[in-house]
Amino acid sequence: MRLSRPLLAGLVMATLLGTAACGSSGTDSPAPGASGSESGLVVYSGRNETLIAPLLAQFTKATGIAVTPRYGGSAELAAQLLEEGDRTPADVFLSQDAGALGALQEADGLEVLPEATLAKVPAKYRSAEGAWVGVSGRSRVLVYNPDLVNAADLPKSVFDLTKPAYKGKVGFAPTNASFQAFVTGMRVSAGEERTKAFLEGFKANSPQSFEGNVPILEAVDAGTIAFGLINHYYLYEKAAEAGGLDKVTARNYLFPGTDPGSLVNVGGVGVLKGKQSPDAQAFVDYLLSTEGQTFFAEQTKEYPLIAGVPVALEGLPPLAELGGPAVDLSQLESLDQTLALLDEVGLT
Amino acid sequence: MTLLQDVPAREGTPLPGQRRTRSSSATARPPLLLLVPAVLTALVALLPLAYLVVRAGEQGLDTVGDVLLRERTARLLLRSLTMAAAVTAASLVVGVALAWLTVRSDLPGRRVWAVVAALPLAVPTYVAAFAWISFLPELAGPVGAFVVLTTCSYPYVLLPVAATLRRMDPASEEVARSLGLSPWQAFLRATLPQLRPAMAAGGLLVALYSLSDFGAVSIMRFDAFTRVIYTSYRASFDRTPAAVLGLLLVAVTCVLVWLEGRTRGRASYARVGGGGARTQPRVRLGRLTLPALGLATAVAGLSLGVPVAALGYWSAVGAGAGLEPARLVSAAGTSVVLASLGALVTTLLAIPVGVLAARRRGRLPQLLERAAWVGHALPGIVVAFSLVFLAVRYAYPLYQRTPVLVLAYVVLFLPLAVGAVRASAAQSPPGLEEVARSSGARPLAVLGRVTLPLAAPGIGAGAVLVFLTCMKELPATLLLQPLGSATLATEMWTQTGVAAYSAAAPYAVLLVLMSALPTYLLGVRTGGLDGGRT
Numbered sequence: 001m002r003l004s005r006p007l008l009a010g011l012v013m014a015t016l017l018g019t020a021a022c023g024s025s026g027t028d029s030p031a032p033g034a035s036g037s038e039s040g041l042v043v044y045s046g047r048n049e050t051l052i053a054p055l056l057a058q059f060t061k062a063t064g065i066a067v068t069p070r071y072g073g074s075a076e077l078a079a080q081l082l083e084e085g086d087r088t089p090a091d092v093f094l095s096q097d098a099g100a101l102g103a104l105q106e107a108d109g110l111e112v113l114p115e116a117t118l119a120k121v122p123a124k125y126r127s128a129e130g131a132w133v134g135v136s137g138r139s140r141v142l143v144y145n146p147d148l149v150n151a152a153d154l155p156k157s158v159f160d161l162t163k164p165a166y167k168g169k170v171g172f173a174p175t176n177a178s179f180q181a182f183v184t185g186m187r188v189s190a191g192e193e194r195t196k197a198f199l200e201g202f203k204a205n206s207p208q209s210f211e212g213n214v215p216i217l218e219a220v221d222a223g224t225i226a227f228g229l230i231n232h233y234y235l236y237e238k239a240a241e242a243g244g245l246d247k248v249t250a251r252n253y254l255f256p257g258t259d260p261g262s263l264v265n266v267g268g269v270g271v272l273k274g275k276q277s278p279d280a281q282a283f284v285d286y287l288l289s290t291e292g293q294t295f296f297a298e299q300t301k302e303y304p305l306i307a308g309v310p311v312a313l314e315g316l317p318p319l320a321e322l323g324g325p326a327v328d329l330s331q332l333e334s335l336d337q338t339l340a341l342l343d344e345v346g347l348t
Numbered sequence: 349m350t351l352l353q354d355v356p357a358r359e360g361t362p363l364p365g366q367r368r369t370r371s372s373s374a375t376a377r378p379p380l381l382l383l384v385p386a387v388l389t390a391l392v393a394l395l396p397l398a399y400l401v402v403r404a405g406e407q408g409l410d411t412v413g414d415v416l417l418r419e420r421t422a423r424l425l426l427r428s429l430t431m432a433a434a435v436t437a438a439s440l441v442v443g444v445a446l447a448w449l450t451v452r453s454d455l456p457g458r459r460v461w462a463v464v465a466a467l468p469l470a471v472p473t474y475v476a477a478f479a480w481i482s483f484l485p486e487l488a489g490p491v492g493a494f495v496v497l498t499t500c501s502y503p504y505v506l507l508p509v510a511a512t513l514r515r516m517d518p519a520s521e522e523v524a525r526s527l528g529l530s531p532w533q534a535f536l537r538a539t540l541p542q543l544r545p546a547m548a549a550g551g552l553l554v555a556l557y558s559l560s561d562f563g564a565v566s567i568m569r570f571d572a573f574t575r576v577i578y579t580s581y582r583a584s585f586d587r588t589p590a591a592v593l594g595l596l597l598v599a600v601t602c603v604l605v606w607l608e609g610r611t612r613g614r615a616s617y618a619r620v621g622g623g624g625a626r627t628q629p630r631v632r633l634g635r636l637t638l639p640a641l642g643l644a645t646a647v648a649g650l651s652l653g654v655p656v657a658a659l660g661y662w663s664a665v666g667a668g669a670g671l672e673p674a675r676l677v678s679a680a681g682t683s684v685v686l687a688s689l690g691a692l693v694t695t696l697l698a699i700p701v702g703v704l705a706a707r708r709r710g711r712l713p714q715l716l717e718r719a720a721w722v723g724h725a726l727p728g729i730v731v732a733f734s735l736v737f738l739a740v741r742y743a744y745p746l747y748q749r750t751p752v753l754v755l756a757y758v759v760l761f762l763p764l765a766v767g768a769v770r771a772s773a774a775q776s777p778p779g780l781e782e783v784a785r786s787s788g789a790r791p792l793a794v795l796g797r798v799t800l801p802l803a804a805p806g807i808g809a810g811a812v813l814v815f816l817t818c819m820k821e822l823p824a825t826l827l828l829q830p831l832g833s834a835t836l837a838t839e840m841w842t843q844t845g846v847a848a849y850s851a852a853a854p855y856a857v858l859l860v861l862m863s864a865l866p867t868y869l870l871g872v873r874t875g876g877l878d879g880g881r882t
Contacts, residue, residue, distance in 0.1 A: 048842060070748075076582070080736055082587070084736060084740050085740070087747075
């Protein structure tokens with residue numbers, strides 16, 4: 001007994017102490033904010049930390065408002081927000097794409113933003129109900145290697161990629177969210193039948209599957225493959241690293257008109273239900289300010305969505321002239337049908 | 349009566365039929381001292397089930413039926429089960445072969461091999477998968493998933509089998525040989541049956557690991573059952589189908605755990621009689637030495653060589669560009685603290701369940717032990733969402749703080765510790781506890797002075813296993829870690845999110861190195877470098 005009591009007591013103490021101590025000292029965070037107030041504005045970010053952390057620092061510097069971020073996948077964070085309901089510690093949700101914001105809007109999880117905020121962005125790039133607003137735009141492109149392809153021989157439509165001329169020459173990333181959004185955009189704009197026919201023809205044309213957009217661009221740039229279906233900004237990020245677009249071989253190509261191959265999607269922001277506050281509003285406004293928009297233009301090479309912010313995307317038209325299918329971005333949340341279709345066709 | 353129970357002292361003379369035989373003591377009512385904490389542990393393990401039932405049921409039984417009866421559900425479940433069966437079979441072959449070679453043969457450098465063979469435990473599946481795919485993009489698909497899952501999980505078989513082999517009394521094999529069996533026949537008919545419980549336990553871990561893993565299958569683009577659960581959250585933002593599918597996974601787990609229980613059988617494995625097991629003679633490999641070395645080298649090359657080469661390459665390419673040492677150190681510190689807490693709490697909670705399971709037969713101890721497996725079969729994201737759901741409602745002050753994350757680790761990894769406790773408690777002869785009891789020691793004292801010290805090395809090994817697994821855990825950590833904190837795993841996730849393998853490499857290297865030390869200790873333990881201790 002003399003031995004066992006201290007033993008058990010020790011175990012219990014160790015558990016309690018360990019668990020309790022950890023709440024304060026176990027991590028970097030000085031005060032993880034269930035209540036939110038002591039740690040400033042709590043931002044759930046579906047966009048990568050490497051990208052967003054400097055922007056948050058810039059915001060805090062400009063406004064004096066402290067921000068505590070939680071990073072995760074946009075969809076996972078949206079599901080977490082739905083699970084947390086009105087007790088969420090989050091004030092603001094910054095999403096990689098419109099679909100996750102659309103899902104929160106549908107569950108009545110977002111505040112309606114003020115008209116003045118919404119009006120800064122073209123109607124196409126924000127929620128029709130005013131629950132979220134786009135902060136940066138990106139276009140799907142066909143990236144190609146000019147050493148292997150004549151500009152004159154570029155396809156007029158993404159549907160042409162099923163032709164024999166492109167057999168085995170196109171790279172794509174079937175599990176990438178942007179590729180899936182492109183397929184969703186095609187389903188919504190061109191219909192299920194035509195999309196299915198396209199995907200079957202595309203698969204029969206032996207496209208090369210990659211695990212992400214960057215490897216596709218690398219392969220096209222190196223000339224191991226002629227074409228790739230990716231987002232526009234990867235080329236400009238690579239150009240910035242290499243010291244100029246002239247140091248890079250690959251080029252972007254936009255399918256003309258309302259071709260589904262040139263879908264324009266946005267990253268966006270919304271304020272959680274019941275969390276409307278001057279600080280939250282300041283954050284949304286900052287993202288849509290000249291500084292915030294310039295950040296996206298320079299750092300992520302995406303399109304700024306407010307008027308008057310310059311963007312240096314050599315070879316691409318300005319935002320107002322971008323085409324792409326006319327789809328309501330909130331409709332892009334019907335991803336499950338897209339995945340079922342991709343699965344049915346066998347493109348996974 | 350034996351063990352920790354006080355019954356005879358209080359009730360006086362045993363009733364007829366309550367004689368002091370092993371069987372009657374093993375089926376008697378379990379002592380409250382163990383029963384109460386064991387029940388609590390089981391309830392903790394069952395927490396996700398409550399959430400899944402609520403979520404699955406909220407749209408009515410029709411929806412449940414729709415999800416279950418989808419053609420895709422059945423097809424992917426079958427595909428995942430096939431994968432799990434293949435990975436388990438391969439892991440059993442590799443794990444038993446390497447365990448036997450390192451423990452029972454004269455394989456040159458066998459002690460080094462014992463450690464090397466355990467080291468893949470330090471490699472997360474997502475690192476291995478990234479490594480393979482960067483060298484061999486065409487490997488993507490079922491073959492790639494199979495290779496990664498097998499090379500990362502065979503140590504779950506190797507470790508318990510090696511431990512059993514080391515403790516095994518050579519007498520039974522000698523008897524078999526003296527009766528005219530060849531060495532191979534003797535192994536098959538005398539040794540292998542004794543390995544069956546260890547193989548079944550390890551195989552079950554591998555099978556469930558394959559079923560619930562998301563990292564390898566997503567990077568290898570193998571459309572597995574877990575991917576359906578993930579995309580169900582990701583695609584429809586509708587949590588009902590994911591919950592229904594999670595319940596289906598729990599049902600599958602129950603079947604597998606039941607099968608394992610049947611395989612384990614009811615035999616007793618403690619050595620009885622005077623003296624200890626003699627040192628085992630090593631089998632001379634002779635002409636088989638080279639093939640055996642070839643096998644060990646091939647397994648090490650596939651499971652360690654590939655990830656290490658990839659990490660080396662990425663580190664060289666990045667050359668530390670943009671590396672923030674403070675950030676690396678802070679992430680490493682957070683990882684160690686969280687994993688240590690996870691290991692400590694999980695092991696403490698596992699002790700009553702494991703000791704009960706080892707010492708008692710009957711429905712209740714069995715049920716409690718099996719309950720521990722529920723969370724282990726679920727993908728991390730499902731467990732994470734269930735704790736989000738419960739903590740937000742019933743433990744709000746703790747939400748997004750360390751305790752809830754540690755609880756997630758407990759739910760996810762409890763079976764690793766329960767298995768270790770049960771196995772080591774089962775191998776210490778109950779007679780010693782009876783002696784302690786009959787010398788007047790009280791139940792608590794017997795537990796503290798006999799049962800736990802005897803089982804301590806095994807329990808420690810279980811804790812190390814949980815620690816390793818916590819270090820690698822990603823999905824639940826991402827959703828539940830305190831705001832503003834980061835672990836090595838989540839930092840890697842951040843870096844690979846922008847496809848910067850070279851920026852992720854330092855975190856991956858540190859994660860593997862820091863996990864290698866405890867893994868080394870595990871390998872040393874089972875490899876017999878520590879002298880006579882078991």
